[in-house]
Amino acid sequence: MITMKTHFFRYSFILLLLLACANASSAADLLVGSDQRYANISSALANANNNDVIIVGDGFYQENLVIGKEVKILSENGSSNTFIQPAFPDEHIFNITTSNITISGFNITGATNAKAVYIFSAANCNISNNEISASDKGIYTEDSTDGILRNNTIHSNYMGITLYNSTDFTLKNNTMTSNDYNFGIISSFPECYVHNVAISNRVDGKKIYYLTDEANYIVPSDAGQVYAVNSSGITVKDIAVSNCLDGVAFVNTSNSEIRNVTVSDTDTGIFSLKSDFNLIYNVTAGTNSIGIGLYRSGNNILANSTSTNNSRHGIEVSFESSNNTLANSTTNNNRIGIYLSDGSENNTLADNTVNDNKGNGISSLDCDNNLLINNSVSNNSISGMYIIFSDNTVLTNNSASKNKKGIFIRSSKNNTMIHNIMTLNDLNFGIDVLPYAEYMLPYAEYIHDINTSNKVDGKRIYYLIDEADYIVPSDAGQIYAINSTNVTIRDISISNAISGVTLVGTNNSYIDNVTISDCDDGIYFRDADKSSIGNVTISDCDDGIYFRGADKSSIDNVTISGGYSGIYFRDADKSSIDNVTISDCDDGICFWESENNSMTNSSLYENRFYGIYVVDSDNNEFIGNIINNDNRDISYYKDIIFYNSDNNTVDKIALAENRQQISFTSDNKSLSMKGADSNSVTLSGKTNLNGYVKINCDSSNLNLTYYYDDLGISATEESSIILYRLSGSEWTKVSDTILDTDTNYVLVNLTEFGTFGLFRDASSSPESVSESEHSNSDDSSLAARTRSQGTVADLPVNSNGEILRDTIIKSSDATTALSISKGTKAVDPQGNPVNKIIVTTPSSLPADTPAEVVQSGLYYDFGPDGTTFSRDIGISIEFDPDDFKNRIPVICTYTSDDGWIALETSADRNNGRATAMISHFSLYALFGEDAGTGSQTILAESAKENISYLHETADEEAVEDKNGFVYLYWITGIAIILIVGILLIKRKKSEGDF
Known part of the structure; x- marks a missing residue:
């Protein structure tokens, strides 16, 4: 048994040794260079296996590398000798898509529209000892973790080192200079701010203080950028920060303060994410994208700060940041001065000055229960205060002046306005509902508590809800009537409002003798039936009168321009x-x-x-x-x-x-x-x-x-x-x-x-003259020209006889002209409006007419007879200056009682034109008085402006002869009239008149 165990362990050891040797032999070195097997990195990478090392010799390489194998790419002699530029500047140079990659010892430059080194969804990558420049982004990580960035020099890029939604990176001895944004973290998740960033990292020569899990720490004054993550009791004061993504960032940090700090040329000067009970005081934030930003942060105080010249927002409170106080701060020359959004509630904005912003001064988007008190907003290009999708907002004692719109509330409910003063805005105040909500009954988004202490250009806002039989006082500057009935609006002048008069769900109302100007909507009706509008003048409003779902109304005697x-x-x-x-x-x-x-x-x-x-x-x-x-x-x-x-x-x-x-x-x-x-x-x-x-x-x-x-x-x-x-x-x-x-x-x-x-x-010829004139046809003169058809001109008048625009009317031969100014009333003897004017040359003249007048032919009859004008109109008669060398041209009018009466006349001898003012129609002629008679020919001063106007405009336009006379007819007529004129003169001589 012992022998079998001994053999088992012996053979197992030999097998493991063989496997180790096999693995060692698979990790090869691939050499790249002009005299090596691989001329470029791409070809070596294509032939590499996991764990291989690619060693790159000195030289210049133009490549875009996608690295999907676990390899090390090292330069042979460092970044001063090994250069890589992109073959395609819009693509990344090192595009790392897998873990366990090392890039070291290169000079990487020229990814002008891409990233020099891009690490995507990778772990345990090591980027070290590189020089990176002239790219859109130097080193950029995304959704990556546990990387090492060490001993890199990164300069002259748009972004230096950026960690986007990445965690647990270690940064040591990196030098970032002359980048638009040297260093920064991008994420809305606090866990993505947990990194090991050593103090040895530098931004434009200053230290990065990256504090994690610190307490009661005072940041030294040599800081070039500060992050405090998962910390408390941090003090940042008396520093200046620039050219980084976040100047000073608090992430999940509480009971800390930022005081006497200047931030410039950053993406967000002061950045607070999920950080509560902090003080931001006496901060100057300028030329950033966002000056000061609070995100998912509550119970903070931001006071006595200045945020100006930022490209987006001076101060932003967003993503459910609630119970913050913004006070005594100045936000000028931003796109938006103060921006509340995305469910940020119960914030107080007090005593702030918000001027000269390119958009809105203060905006509240989808934020409820905020208090805006004692703020001054002026000279903002869109709205001083813009409240949209925001309910239960209280606006008290605010001043809005010289904005495009003063205070504008849109698609919001139950807001309260007390003692707000709006002056000299293009449009002082308005409530509006976006189209999606226009059919919501009973018009909840028009229901607000707005009392008469609110004023527009010194006049009161009357905001009526559920009123009946109400007569609006004459001191109204703007009127809203919601869910009301029988509201009377009379003898009121309104201007510079988003909507001058607004009736929503309000029936049987009466609007009379009202003047409205320079509004978006002059009068707006929404589901407001049976209204009566009369004697109303509206000018320079986007929509004069707008009816939406409003039926059975009567509009009479209304003028809109x-x-x-x-x-x-x-x-x-x-x-x-x-x-x-x-x-x-x-x-x-x-x-x-x-x-x-x-x-x-x-x-x-x-x-x-x-x-x-x-x-x-x-x-x-x-x-x-x-x-x-x-x-x-x-x-x-x-x-x-x-x-x-x-x-x-x-x-x-x-x-x-x-x-x-x-x-x-x-x-x-x-x-x-x-x-x-x-x-x-x-x-x-x-x-x-x-x-x-x-x-x-x-x-x-x-x-x-x-x-x-x-x-x-x-x-x-x-x-x-x-x-x-x-x-x-x-x-x-x-x-x-x-x-x-x-x-x-x-x-x-x-x-x-x-x-x-x-x-x-x-017509083949003009109408014939009388039989007596025919009988004397051998005594022809120009004065005998006669026509029954004259110039018939239409007047642009309303039903009251008022001329709707300045009008010039000329005779068919253009020798006489009438000048009638806009607003003049023309009526006949019965008081009826006159809408046509007839200019004729009479077939005969009164017996006491001088011979030279008869011969001149410069006499005219205007009709309809007896027409009078509410103000004087101009008459001009053109003449040949040679015919009046020693005489003064005088326009005369004929009356049955007094005969010919001279009018005060202005004579322009250079242009051959005499001008006078008249108040009614009659027979008019141009006389010539001897220069020595002392006749009254000087025009009264009061008439000179009208005469001047006639001189300037008489040549510019004429109302065309309605009956289409042409000069061919005149040639024939003149021949006949000359004969008749000669006969008349002979008859007068025989009777002893001459």
């Missing part, structure tokens, strides 16, 4: 719009999924993209509306658009400077129209009647009624009216039309679409 949308209906039905004027908006009025609304007697002028825009909306009526946007040359501009909207009735919509009226009914196909006052393609022998309209339609046909005005045209000319379509560069007659001269329309069923225009036969 500037902004994106004048009126916007979304899912809003059965409302009426009457006598509304919308101008200078992107879109005039939009109906989206809105039905059975009516729009009547309204005007849309100079809107940039669309006049009326109707989408997915049926059974609406548009009656007697005007769209004048003929100056819009952009191809995508349309006066009116219907898309997928059925049975909308359009009756006498006026296009092209109110010259043409069209009626039709939409189907559910796409339809658009754009009016134009002129077209470059003419039609020989024809005169365009009232402008042009371009029609695009996806339907196979469109029944359309095309109206015209027969003023100033003969019955023969009217009977020649034909509708034409522009085909390429030629006008083609549209077939199967019906002309109704009694009602003045052309009825047509269009089957082709494009640009259309009504044309009539051109």
Whole structure:
């Protein structure tokens, strides 16, 4: 038995010895060099086995190495002689994907968009004695453990040494200099901060103090970077830290303090992760990504600190960091001054100054139960205070000034505001709900406790909840009414609000004589039915009036100008719009999924993209509306658009400077129209009647009624009216039309679409003069020229007769012009608004008219007769300066009682223009008074500005002669008139008048 045991142990020993020899023989050395078996490292690596050693000779190597075998790669003579650069700079140089790797003795450089040494999901790797430079990242570990980094020199990279979600690394004698970020840990897990980092490591010549499981330790002042992990009672003071990922980091560290510390050019200057009951005091954090960051940290005090010029946040409190106090600190010129996020609750922000940040001053995202008190926020580019998805926030005694938005609360509930002052912000205050929550009833995200101690530009905010029969006082600067009824808003001026007036779930309200300007939404209705809006003026608001799910409202006598949308209906039905004027908006009025609304007697002028825009909306009526946007040359501009909207009735919509009226009914196909006052393609022998309209339609046909005005045209000319379509560069007659001269329309069923225009036969000669003038035709003069057809010009007016924009009207021969300023009222003797002006040359003049005036032909009659203006308008008459060399041009008006009366006149002899101011229509002529008569020809000072305006603008625009006169007619007329004038002069001489 003993013999058998002896043999067993003997043979076992021999077997183990043989196995050991076999393993020893498998660990080979592979030599790399210009005179070695392997010319490069890649080929040696391809032929290596686990545990092999690759020895690299001196020289330069250009390679990207993926190391998936357990090998050692060593230089023969160190980093000063062995250089490795990447073949592809966007790929890692040493990409280590397995454990037990050693890289030692290389000069590694040039991975400009990658990592010089990258260790991924590997253990027990050793990187030592290397020089690493000019790469995006020097040594970067990810999800790795138990590595050794020793005696490396790392410089001039973006990142030096970075440990990402890695554990238990040992770092000794590494030197990191001139990297943007020399050293740092990246992880949200405290266990990934447990490493053995010796004090022998240097960052820009200073020591790294990496404390683990320390207590009651005061960090020396020669620190270049500090980490305290799983520690307590740590004091960091009187140091300056820069160019590292975290300047001072507390991880799972409590009852410690950071005092009188300056951090700059770091990712996060002061970094606190899962660290409680610490004091951060008198810290200066500038030019970092984040100045001071608290993450999963509570019950800390951050006070008397300054965090400025950081690219992201001055102070960040995030990831459920609660019960912290931030006080008496300054956060200026960051992207966001103070940022609360991700469930950080019960924090207090008090007495902080937050100015000049590129985004929001103070932001609260998804954080409840925080207190913001006595903070000053100003000159922030977006919002002073922005509260979003954050409930039960209390804002007290805060001041917000000169921000884009002062205090903005969005999609949050049950917030309290007391005595906050908002001044000189572009938009002082607002409550808003993101679209996902708009159907949540009963509007929980509009329920807040906001009392009248809160003020906007010195006026009170009225935030009404569950009120009834309430009259808003006149000192209101902004109004919200939630779940209320019968609220009256009258005689109030509102400006610079996110929403001037907001009614949510509030019915039967009345808004009258209200002026709103410079808001996001002028008036916002959400599920607010049966409201009445009248005598309201809204200017420069993004949306003038916005209806969302708000039905049965009445809008009357409302003027809206500037902004994106004048009126916007979304899912809003059965409302009426009457006598509304919308101008200078992107879109005039939009109906989206809105039905059975009516729009009547309204005007849309100079809107940039669309006049009326109707989408997915049926059974609406548009009656007697005007769209004048003929100056819009952009191809995508349309006066009116219907898309997928059925049975909308359009009756006498006026296009092209109110010259043409069209009626039709939409189907559910796409339809658009754009009016134009002129077209470059003419039609020989024809005169365009009232402008042009371009029609695009996806339907196979469109029944359309095309109206015209027969003023100033003969019955023969009217009977020649034909509708034409522009085909390429030629006008083609549209077939199967019906002309109704009694009602003045052309009825047509269009089957082709494009640009259309009504044309009539051109007049062969002007209307004839009287029989007495014919009998004296041998005594011709220019003064005898006569025409019954004059310039007929449309005025852009509202129902009150107010001119909607500055307007110039010229006679057909451009020798006289009227200048009427915006806001002037024009009414006839019965007090009715005047919307057309007629300029004619009378066929005869009063008997006491001087001969030289008759001969000059410079006399005009303006109509309608008896029209008066609420303010003076300008009249100018052009003349030949040679005819007035020794005389002073004076404009005179004729009255039956006093005859010709001279007006105060300004004469521009160089340009041949005389100008005066008038208040009513009459007969006007240009007289010439002798220079020595002393006649009153000097214009009163009060009228000079209007005269100057007329001089500047009379040459710039003229309202086109509606009846299309051309100078060919004048040549024939002048010949006839000259003969008649001569006969008249002879008759006067024979009667002794001359």
